[in-house]
Amino acid sequence: MEEIERHQHDVLVIGAGGAGLRAAIEAKRVGAKVAVLCKSLLGKAHTVMAEGGAAAALATVAPEDSWEIHFRDTIRGGKGMSDWRMALALAQEAPARIRELEAWGALFDRTADGRILVRPFGGHTHARLAHVGDRTGLEMIRTLQDRVVALDIPAYMECTVIRLLKDGPRIAGALAYRRATGHFVLFRAKAIILATGGAGKAWLVTSNSWEYTGDGHALATQAGADLIGMEFMQFHPTGMVWPPSVHGTLVTEGVRGEGGVLRNSKGDRFMFRYIPEAWRAEYAATEEEADRWVAGHRSARRPPELLTRDVTARAIVQEVAEGRGSPHGGVYLDIATKRDPEYIRRKLPSMYHQFKELAGVDITKEPMEVGPTVHYIMGGVKVDPETQESTVPGLFAAGEVAGGLHGANRLGGNSLSDLLVFGRRAGSGAAAYATRAGAWASVNEHEIEEAVRAALAPFERGDGENPFAIHNELRHLMQHKVGSARARAGLEEAVEEIRTLRGRAACARVTGGREYNPGWHTWLDLHSLLTVSELVARAALERSESRGAHTRDDYPREDPELARLHIVVRRDADRITTRREPIPEPPPELKQILEGKKASG
Amino acid sequence: MAERVFRVFRGTRERGELVDYRVEASEGMVVLDALHSIQARQAPDLAVRWNCKAGKCGSCSAEVNGSPRLTCMTRVDDFPANEPITVTPMQAFPVIKDLVTDVSWNYEVARRIPPFRARSPDFPDGSWRIYPYEVERAQEFRKCIECFLCQDVCHVLRTHGKHAEFMGPAFLVRAAAYETHPLDVEERSSYLKDEGGIGYCNITKCCTEVCPESIQITDNAIIPLKERVVTRHYDPLLKLVRRIARH
Ligand SMILES: Cc1cc2nc3c(=O)[nH]c(=O)nc-3n(C[C@H](O)[C@H](O)[C@H](O)COP(=O)(O)OP(=O)(O)OC[C@H]3O[C@@H](n4cnc5c(N)ncnc54)[C@H](O)[C@@H]3O)c2cc1C
Ligand code: SF4
Ligand code: SF4
Ligand code: FES
Numbered sequence: 001m002e003e004i005e006r007h008q009h010d011v012l013v014i015g016a017g018g019a020g021l022r023a024a025i026e027a028k029r030v031g032a033k034v035a036v037l038c039k040s041l042l043g044k045a046h047t048v049m050a051e052g053g054a055a056a057a058l059a060t061v062a063p064e065d066s067w068e069i070h071f072r073d074t075i076r077g078g079k080g081m082s083d084w085r086m087a088l089a090l091a092q093e094a095p096a097r098i099r100e101l102e103a104w105g106a107l108f109d110r111t112a113d114g115r116i117l118v119r120p121f122g123g124h125t126h127a128r129l130a131h132v133g134d135r136t137g138l139e140m141i142r143t144l145q146d147r148v149v150a151l152d153i154p155a156y157m158e159c160t161v162i163r164l165l166k167d168g169p170r171i172a173g174a175l176a177y178r179r180a181t182g183h184f185v186l187f188r189a190k191a192i193i194l195a196t197g198g199a200g201k202a203w204l205v206t207s208n209s210w211e212y213t214g215d216g217h218a219l220a221t222q223a224g225a226d227l228i229g230m231e232f233m234q235f236h237p238t239g240m241v242w243p244p245s246v247h248g249t250l251v252t253e254g255v256r257g258e259g260g261v262l263r264n265s266k267g268d269r270f271m272f273r274y275i276p277e278a279w280r281a282e283y284a285a286t287e288e289e290a291d292r293w294v295a296g297h298r299s300a301r302r303p304p305e306l307l308t309r310d311v312t313a314r315a316i317v318q319e320v321a322e323g324r325g326s327p328h329g330g331v332y333l334d335i336a337t338k339r340d341p342e343y344i345r346r347k348l349p350s351m352y353h354q355f356k357e358l359a360g361v362d363i364t365k366e367p368m369e370v371g372p373t374v375h376y377i378m379g380g381v382k383v384d385p386e387t388q389e390s391t392v393p394g395l396f397a398a399g400e401v402a403g404g405l406h407g408a409n410r411l412g413g414n415s416l417s418d419l420l421v422f423g424r425r426a427g428s429g430a431a432a433y434a435t436r437a438g439a440w441a442s443v444n445e446h447e448i449e450e451a452v453r454a455a456l457a458p459f460e461r462g463d464g465e466n467p468f469a470i471h472n473e474l475r476h477l478m479q480h481k482v483g484s485a486r487a488r489a490g491l492e493e494a495v496e497e498i499r500t501l502r503g504r505a506a507c508a509r510v511t512g513g514r515e516y517n518p519g520w521h522t523w524l525d526l527h528s529l530l531t532v533s534e535l536v537a538r539a540a541l542e543r544s545e546s547r548g549a550h551t552r553d554d555y556p557r558e559d560p561e562l563a564r565l566h567i568v569v570r571r572d573a574d575r576i577t578t579r580r581e582p583i584p585e586p587p588p589e590l591k592q593i594l595e596g597k598k599a600s601g
Numbered sequence: 602m603a604e605r606v607f608r609v610f611r612g613t614r615e616r617g618e619l620v621d622y623r624v625e626a627s628e629g630m631v632v633l634d635a636l637h638s639i640q641a642r643q644a645p646d647l648a649v650r651w652n653c654k655a656g657k658c659g660s661c662s663a664e665v666n667g668s669p670r671l672t673c674m675t676r677v678d679d680f681p682a683n684e685p686i687t688v689t690p691m692q693a694f695p696v697i698k699d700l701v702t703d704v705s706w707n708y709e710v711a712r713r714i715p716p717f718r719a720r721s722p723d724f725p726d727g728s729w730r731i732y733p734y735e736v737e738r739a740q741e742f743r744k745c746i747e748c749f750l751c752q753d754v755c756h757v758l759r760t761h762g763k764h765a766e767f768m769g770p771a772f773l774v775r776a777a778a779y780e781t782h783p784l785d786v787e788e789r790s791s792y793l794k795d796e797g798g799i800g801y802c803n804i805t806k807c808c809t810e811v812c813p814e815s816i817q818i819t820d821n822a823i824i825p826l827k828e829r830v831v832t833r834h835y836d837p838l839l840k841l842v843r844r845i846a847r848h
Binding site: 040041042043044045046048049099102103104105107109110111112113114115132135137138139142146149150152157180209210211242243244245246249250350353354357358359360466467468469472510511512513515516517518519520522 | 613627628629630631634640641642645646647648649650651652653654655656657658659660674676697698699701703704705708711712716717719722727728729730731732733735736739740743744746747779782783784785
């Protein structure tokens with residue numbers, strides 16, 4: 001067998017988005033020898049694309065905001081499916097994590113009195129998103145990247161992990177390949193942090209990039225870890241729908257945060273008709289009241305465009321289904337009639353640019369055409385809320401790949417603060433584990449040889465399908481049978497078809513050499529994509545109710561029985577199994593906050 | 602819609618050629634879409650980088666008909682329908698394969714720039730007051746998406762290969778982002794003058810023309826930095842006074 005490049009680090013962070021970089025910074029701070037690796041170049045992870053902002057109860061615009069209200073909003077937005085300990089940590093720590101970024105050089109937009117400006121977003125009671133125009137993610141990733149560079153943390157770029165290695169129950173290392181050369185690299189590590197992000201590339205219409213193939217979810221599954229909440233996939237209500245080239249590309253919720261409104265083809269602001277009963281008291285009753293709220297009148301209630309994403313996405317789907325859609329099957333998002341051109345260009349420069357260049361639409365003059373797009377996976381690796389350790393000793397997870405925080409529906413802006421709060425916790429948790437672990441776990445050379453052989457197998461075949469074609473079929477399958485509305489029959493077919501696709505992938509062929517070969521990379525990604533697709537389909541079958549982002553046509557209502565249960569999926573031998581597990585109950589004082597009895601003003 | 606011809610560089614550092622591919626053009630198609638279509642149907646091993654497909658990450662840089670562009674923001678219908686569109690890798694960096702170049706040199710330069718260092722906090726809770734007018738200048742430079750198109754076009758790197766002596770416009774922008782940061786107190790003028798080689802820039806402004814973020818690289822970043830280097834470098838007393846004042 002070929003010589004394999006080898007490295008060893010106390011803590012290995014797989015992923016260089018916000019979560020991975022923040023984790024590495026913390027692990028380094030507490031003295032661990034840490035390295036990060038990523039599939040793309042440094043600074044290109046999904047985090048760079050985040051637009052709207054990071055949620056933190058800084059209370060710089062609405063002085064009445066507090067961690068208690070952020071905590072309550074998060075749990076309510078998650079339809080009771082969030083782990084309260086994670087929601088609490090997020091609400092309490094996010095302000096400090098944002099201020100810390102400022103100390104490292106991030107420059108957020110400012111209030112007139114020199115503090116961090118926050119903007120309103122869906123599901124947040126008060127203006128709460130720290131932002132930089134509509135390029136908040138760029139500011140965040142660059143600041144963290146600079147910090148990693150200043151701390152001299154090694155970064156292996158364009159290096160993709162394909163397998164986790166274990167020594168008995170405990171984690172021992174990871175096998176990766178370098179994209180440029182196609183050569184394999186072995187990393188031994190005492191602790192590994194998965195910070196690999198999401199899985200949207202299993203669907204057809206998505207805001208996600210090629211990186212989002214669910215590698216971390218699949219690696220954790222392979223290692224035998226528990227995953228929770230996999231049935232909850234967020235459809236962002238506003239993706240671009242036209243032209244085809246940009247179908248799915250995100251239109252930030254910041255447009256609505258800045259006062260943008262949704263209309264159907266009749267010109268009707270339909271969201272007023274979709275306010276759920278339980279939320280009615282908190283949302284404006286008339287357009288006039290909504291406009292007053294946008295103008296800053298504290299007595300008015302917020303516009304229904306700022307309902308949570310699950311509600312808004314469903315409303316758009318219904319409007320289109322009932323024949324009130326736009327020419328390309330979306331609805332209209334209009335900021336042109338609400339804000340002056342100068343303001344729009346200043347607060348939403350990249351949206352302005354994106355529509356102008358890619359759709360030929362001037363958003364300061366015309367409405368945008370938008371519709372739902374697969375955006376974010378709420379489900380992920382089940383972790384301990386203090387340390388982010390999974391059920392596999394030495395394996396940690398943070399960011400989008402971790403489960404538990406966002407429940408059945410993530411609030412906008414809560415991901416960026418999630419990355420900071422839980423990235424940091426994972427960094428210290430993993431470093432502490434590495435110290436405790438003592439001697440290095442050993443890796444099984446035979447297992448490595450096998451994995452390398454399997455990875456190279458498609459080059460050997462003289463005949464076989466093109467991996468891109470299989471990926472494309474999977475995307476159609478997931479979009480149609482495991483999309484925003486699901487039912488038993490379709491889900492069962494999906495599980496079956498995923499199995500068939502797996503069989504076809506096993507016989508697919510890769511042409512060309514090992515150097516920077518996207519055909520081969522896609523073939524390797526297929527393994528993750530098929531695994532994550534099966535996890536989602538199986539969890540969706542198990543949750544026989546509709547809740548948050550998970551809509552079952554055959555069970556259109558919430559089931560109180562399932563209200564306090566997680567669906568846990570894991571690998572047992574060669575099968576994916578599901579089970580139900582109670583969600584921990586919050587203590588009485590927090591329950592009071594949730595019921596709005598405390599600190600609601 | 603019509604078929605279009607894409608003439609794409611295929612090969613490595615040692616050898617390569619332009620290969621023609623026919624692609625069915627759809628409405629609103631960008632060059633990156635065409636490359637993806639070639640990958641999916643004709644040449645699965647065609648190497649390209651991309652991530653966001655919306656001009657936000659700076660991964661998909663290449664040269665379209667010889668000019669440095671983000672391929673995800675370059676509309677196919679901007680070019681005459683009857684002529685092939687040529688796509689080649691950035692010239693200022695060694696080719697790895699096809700349209701993918703080895704840009705690691707840029708990351709090394711980034712490691713050498715003296716990093717951001719904040720003045721001590723204004724308040725006991727560790728925070729600062731920063732007013733809106735103070736962030737504007739630095740925010741322009743912080744828009745940089747590290748696409749390296751400006752590095753690609755700059756003749757000091759592209760034609761003269763002075764990678765060892767000159768940091769290039771992208772990192773002058775980075776340095777300007779630190780230098781105009783309202784909290785920063787680091788001293789970078791000797792770095793800029795010596796290791797960074799700011800003197801190599803002769804203000805041709807080609808970098809500004811290609812910047813997809815419309816950063817006024819030459820006027821707003823490089824020229825003020827050059828002025829700073831001159832005043833600070835030749836006036837040690839001023840430098841000392843400034844240091845004391847800022848701490
Ligand atoms: C267009 C868009 C806009 C958004 N806007 C917002 C917003 O305004 N506010 C908000 O809170 N959230 C927003 N989100 C969501 C948020 O950006 C993401 O959830 C978040 O950035 C994920 O961060 P992460 O650190 O978990 O993963 P990422 O930033 O995606 O990083 C994942 C990393 O893992 C690496 N990786 C993956 N697999 C492997 C492997 N096998 N081997 C090695 N490395 C691997 C990748 O290369 C990458 O470096 C947005 C998302 C999108 C797509
Ligand atoms: S202005 Fe200076 S940095 Fe920019 S391209 Fe010309 S020589 Fe290079
Ligand atoms: S300054 Fe502009 S051209 Fe240069 S790397 Fe940054 S974004 Fe790209
Ligand atoms: S793919 Fe991100 S800028 Fe082109």
